[in-house]
Amino acid sequence: MYVSMREMLRKANAEGYAVMAINAFNLESASGVIHAASKMHSPIIIDLLQEHVKKYFDCDVIVKPIIKMAQQVSVPVAINLDHGSDVAHLKRCLHEGFSSVMIDASSYRFEENVAITKSIVEFAQEFNASVEAEVGNMGLVGAGAGFTETKMYTDPDVAIKFIQKTGIDALAVSYGSTHGDYPEGYTPTFHFEIVDKIKKETGIPLVLHGGSGSGADNIRKSVKYGINKINVGTDYMIAQRNFLIKALRDNPNYDYPELLHQSYLEASKVIENYINLAGSKNKAL
Numbered sequence: 001m002y003v004s005m006r007e008m009l010r011k012a013n014a015e016g017y018a019v020m021a022i023n024a025f026n027l028e029s030a031s032g033v034i035h036a037a038s039k040m041h042s043p044i045i046i047d048l049l050q051e052h053v054k055k056y057f058d059c060d061v062i063v064k065p066i067i068k069m070a071q072q073v074s075v076p077v078a079i080n081l082d083h084g085s086d087v088a089h090l091k092r093c094l095h096e097g098f099s100s101v102m103i104d105a106s107s108y109r110f111e112e113n114v115a116i117t118k119s120i121v122e123f124a125q126e127f128n129a130s131v132e133a134e135v136g137n138m139g140l141v142g143a144g145a146g147f148t149e150t151k152m153y154t155d156p157d158v159a160i161k162f163i164q165k166t167g168i169d170a171l172a173v174s175y176g177s178t179h180g181d182y183p184e185g186y187t188p189t190f191h192f193e194i195v196d197k198i199k200k201e202t203g204i205p206l207v208l209h210g211g212s213g214s215g216a217d218n219i220r221k222s223v224k225y226g227i228n229k230i231n232v233g234t235d236y237m238i239a240q241r242n243f244l245i246k247a248l249r250d251n252p253n254y255d256y257p258e259l260l261h262q263s264y265l266e267a268s269k270v271i272e273n274y275i276n277l278a279g280s281k282n283k284a285l
């Protein structure tokens, strides 16, 4: 079932769980995400990163077959443009059928972030699509940008004003997570009071970015404090890569289409685990 992210997050918010938003970058990885959701009877969001959409395919190529896959299963599936910063491209994605977009103007000053985000909220209405935005910032480990620093955390008072001024559906909050693959044994410290204050004041769905490697406790507590969407990319990709390394080492003549197919099926177990932690198992019913 292909649905809007708005309704999906509204239900999650009302019932106190989070929906997993998993980064996919081709049809196979998207089908692995849908497979996990179907198995767990869970709603799911396919997060297509702007950078991937521009680099590996374009929105007019990828979105129609993913919508078709979504329509063929009974669980609710939404498609969200992740970290959209190119406004013209984002609008094209809406025209092509994305049911949600994230406008990431978080690197701009407050008033500019408000103005850009507000214009996208208005534009998205025509498509009945939901809009996620970001206040504060998150780093990226393993790719030069480094860990999220304290000064990059979301200021709750600024976020509350931002939500009131823009009318967004969901807000990405920076409270300790970093995108990417943390060093072995490292667990981030989350500052739940940031999430708590924004949630208590606005009541809207809040989003955890950089969910990979957060650890079970941080995920569960995040949901308790009001996170309703959890973005995970790296852990799903690492699981695919690890499967490929092992499978090819064991059998260098592995049938190639089957190798890829199995890599997504195996990696989808990581998503099942996150669905359990987020509390969305059986919430498709």
Ligand code: 13P
Pocket (backbone or CB within 6 Å): 023, 047, 082, 083, 178, 179, 180, 181, 208, 209, 210, 211, 212, 231, 232, 233, 234, 235
């Ligand atoms: P990770 O790759 O760290 O899980 O982050 C995903 C994400 O937040 C995409 O927006």
